Amino acid sequence: MVAQSNPRIVWFEDIGRDDVARVGGKNASLGELVRALRPKGIRVPPGFATTAEAYWAFVQANGFEERMRRLLADLDESKISLEEAGKAVRGLFLHGDWPEQIADEIAAAYRQLCERAGRSEVDVAVRSSATAEDLPGASFAGQQETFLNIRGERALLAACRRCYASLFTDRAISYRKAQGFDHMSVALSIGVQQMVRSDIGGSGVMFSIDTETGFKDVVLIDASWGLGENVVQGIVDPDEYQVFKPLLANPAVVPIIGKKRGGKEQKLIYAAGEKPTRNVPTSKAERLAFVLEDTEILTLARWAAAIEAHYACPMDMEWAKDGESGEIFIVQARPETVQSRRQAAAFKSYRIVKAGRKILSGLAVGDAVVAGRVCLIEDPRDIGNFVDGAILVTRTTDPDWVPVMKRATAIVTDHGGRTSHAAIVSRELGLPAIVGAGNATALLHDEQEVTVSCAEGDQGFVYEGTATFETETVEVGNLPRTRTQLMLNLGNPAAAMHWWRLPADGVGLARMEFVVSNHIRVHPMALLRYDELKDQAARREIAELTVGYPDKAEYFVDRLARGLARIAAALYPKPVIVRMSDFKTNEYAGLVGGAEFEPKEENPMIGFRGAARYYSPRYRDGFALECRAVRRLRNDMGFRNVVVMIPFCRSTHEADRVLEVMAENGLRRGEDGLEVFVMCEVPSNVILAAEFAKRFDGFSIGSNDLTQLTLGVDRDSADLATLFDEQDQAVKWMISSVIAAARRAGAKIGLCGQAPSDHPEFAAFLVGCGIDSISVSPDSFIAVKHQIAAAEAARKSEKAR
Structure with a gap:
């Protein structure tokens, strides 16, 4: 019919x-x-x-x-x-x-x-x-x-x-x-x-834009077992996936840049009798498994991109997977109403200067910092007790809570993901929120003075007491154009997308060690030789961290590749220079399981670090995991904009050995467009710049280490602090010499240090030397851009005279 x-x-x-x-x-x-x-x-x-x-x-x-x-x-x-x-x-x-x-x-x-x-x-x-x-x-x-x-x-x-x-x-x-x-x-x-029989399958919510930063090139998907109401209402902590949209058209790559397994403690299923649905606990296997396969994640992301293109605006969608047929369906779609209306030309940046003890963490909603008193409400019947202007702390919220949420300055919930009710309403109200904190209602109490920080990436933190923090309104609409490229120093994948609005020319320094220490936390050799570990506490912690990874080395490769992918995505297709790990031995030893694999050194700063580790039997297998992650990042995920950089390479002989080991691990310079840079931080890099230029595509000057080794000054020594000066004539001679040598050799050259941020005259010196690029921390970008423009204008004026 x-x-x-x-x-x-x-x-x-x-x-x-x-x-x-x-x-x-x-x-x-x-x-x-x-x-x-x-x-x-x-x-x-x-x-x-x-x-x-x-x-x-x-x-x-x-x-x-x-x-x-x-x-x-x-x-x-x-x-x-x-x-x-x-x-x-x-x-x-x-x-x-x-x-x-x-x-x-x-x-x-x-x-x-x-x-x-x-x-x-x-x-x-x-x-x-x-x-x-x-x-x-x-x-x-x-x-x-x-x-x-x-x-x-x-x-x-x-x-x-x-x-x-x-x-x-x-x-x-x-x-x-x-x-x-x-x-x-x-x-x-x-x-x-x-x-859709998602009661025996799974379901969730999907956005065609990053809900916290407004980054337009990401699809965000939340997923849980059972019917979708639990995800929408924030009753469960869902899986979270992030997919990079610009690479979805290439069927040869899998641009899933984020995969985080949620707790998924319960699921909503069909029920017989008066109530047609009921919540039941999930099994241990369901809690440990991802709801969606990679192919399903990509299908949903492609649908999100198609729906967004059809509506010509960012979209908020609900989806469901039928447990009988295995098919996925879109069950709702509506325009996204928060980030799509944000002013693109300016945004406010928050920075914690000094904070008390960290009490708890969860998923950050928004990017602000708020200090105030807690108002804890565990039972919805007590909503009437809320104190205007307080920080609302509760288990979860639903639409009945909206009148109270409007009166809060920030919100913290035990449960929920980025697409939960608490998250959606907080964004619409412009309130910072931390959702899925787990035990906020147990750790916080009424009238407690705390600071809620959502300004440190995708993790939000509650600190004890009133923190000191700074705010800055960053205007990006009318920045001058410059010949000298200005790039960003980034290490934290969680915060990388916050800076997508800056008109940067790429990432001049992506610190791999930050990803390892914060997102992996385990020494790579401890993963490779897990069965040989003597430290039982380390074994237990590694076992807990690597749940869901039968191959513990895969845990390192997967998390490192996805962490770096979020940095590579933030400014794609502009170049992103990833520095291979540059821990010192004492820092490596601080990783879980690391003490058993690191020598004790009197002076780690000039010890077993950088390039020397990559071909050494002591760490060569660990470096192979780093190479696997970068190969996956470039080849499997599609981020061909990634450039590899080798730190602390003391000699050309060492450079040859490192390049050989990289090639053995599938990273061959020139193949598939791979560029390899070297840090210029040892005087030998300057003295033999022409020879290094034959082996590498470019240099990045690390002014801190170069100053330390040129002047023979420990940069961490308080007694010698007045001698450590990046603008010392000897250091400037080194810098100007290597810039000239690089230009003669046709190699690219930049600087990734703090000096241009702190000293405008140093930026002018670099511009005068003809440097190709300067890379700075995001909070310095606007000021340094103006410094470069002024220096270039002054230089042009001098030439005209």
């Missing part, structure tokens, strides 16, 4: 995004997906919608309109409370009778849906879709109800009545009032959509 639409019932394929006034934002978008994107291979479950006309017919048939107006007027005049008004209006709908014709039409459409599915009573999701919802300027997220696993005509009509009533939940009334919508001008459409 061919489904027929009428003024009160329309099938998804007969509506589109221009039909918001008839079927609300949610259903209009579902229709758009079915009509325009299902033909392109994006799977969307079939269904139909009741129209606004059906809603008004229900209201008029029952004579509700005048009573609704009176109740809402009494609320506006404070004659009755919000709770009283909402309960009274909902009561009207819940006790109203269906007009016979509309009930018959809904039942008939349901029977047609059953015929399509080949079942006598197909299970459906019954979703509310208000005519003022999912708009670019107001999301109305979670304001009305959804009912899952509804079967049979009677159950469907009962669920539809409850949908109508949910237009007047307390939270919906409050939200409309805050957004300036007239209650009596908003109607409700009901979407009836065939269920």
Whole structure:
């Protein structure tokens, strides 16, 4: 039988995004997906919608309109409370009778849906879709109800009545009032959509933009077992995946730059009886497994990119995986309403200067820092106890919490991911939040003075007491153009995407050791020789960190490749220079399991470090893991913009040995466009610059070490601090000499040190020498850009004279 639409019932394929006034934002978008994107291979479950006309017919048939107006007027005049008004209006709908014709039409459409599915009573999701919802300027997220696993005509009509009533939940009334919508001008459409059996599969939420930084080239996917309400409401800590969009068109690469396994402690499944769904604990195997395979992650990411391209704006989507067929479906799509409206020309940067003891951590939402007093609310019944201006600490939030969240300065929750209710509403309200902290309600207490920091990457931290922090508004719209390239020094993958708006010419220094120490934490040799470890505490910690990795060395390669990928993605396709590990022996020994593999040295600064390690039997196998990670980053993930750099290379003989070992591990200079640079931080690099230039594509001057070894001064010695000067004439001679030698040899040359940030005249000196690039920390970028422009202008003026 061919489904027929009428003024009160329309099938998804007969509506589109221009039909918001008839079927609300949610259903209009579902229709758009079915009509325009299902033909392109994006799977969307079939269904139909009741129209606004059906809603008004229900209201008029029952004579509700005048009573609704009176109740809402009494609320506006404070004659009755919000709770009283909402309960009274909902009561009207819940006790109203269906007009016979509309009930018959809904039942008939349901029977047609059953015929399509080949079942006598197909299970459906019954979703509310208000005519003022999912708009670019107001999301109305979670304001009305959804009912899952509804079967049979009677159950469907009962669920539809409850949908109508949910237009007047307390939270919906409050939200409309805050957004300036007239209650009596908003109607409700009901979407009836065939269920995807995600109760025995998985589901989640997906954004076509990074939700915290607004970085437009990433798809963010959250996933958990069972029906999707747990992810949306923040009841579970989901898996999180990040995919780099610009490389999705290349079928030969897998640009998944982030994979984080969530706790997923419970799942929402079908239930028999009065309640159609129930939460049950997940198994240990489910908690330890990822919900999605890589191929499924890529499929969803490609769909997200296609949906975004069709709508011409960043999108917020819900998806579900059918546990019976294994197929994945998009079940909702709406415009993203926060990052897409942010001003691109300026952003505020926060920096912690001094903080107290770190109490806890979780996922950071936003990028601000807030200090204040805790207001702990464990039970929703105690919402009335919230103190205005406090930091709200609770287990999780749902739409009923929105009025309280508006009065908070920051939010901390035990549970939830980046797409949970708490995260979404916090972004919309412009509040910093930490979600999925695990034990915030156990560790924090009422009136405790704390600082909530979301300014340190994707991990947020709660510090004891009031921290000292700085804020800076970074303007990027009118920066001058310069011949000298200005690049960034980055090490923290979690924070890399925060700086995507800066018009940098690439990353001049990506510190591999930062990724190892913060995201891996284990010495690579301890992973390779795990069975030989004598330190039992280290063995236990490694076993815990590498859960899900049968091959412990793969843990190192996988986490290092993905960590570096996030840095490589931030400024793609511009060059990103990754320095191979440059720990000193005492620093390597501080990694988990590292003490058994490192010698004790009197002066690690000029000891067994850098290039010398890479071909040494003591560390050669560990270096092979680093090479595997970079090879995966460039070849398997597609980041051919990555340049490799070798630190502390003392001689040309050593350079030859390192290049040979790299080639043995699949990193051959010149192959697949691979460039290899060398740090210039030892005087021999300057003296033999022409010879080094034959072996490397470029130099990066490490001014700290070069100053130390040129002047013979320990840079960490307080007694010699006045002698350590990067602007000493001997150091400047070294720098100018190597720049000249590099230019004669046709090699690239840059500097990655702090001096240009601290001393404007040093930047002018480098420009005068003809350096190709300068790389600085992000917080110095604007100032140094102006310094370079001024230096170039002065030089041009001198030449003109």
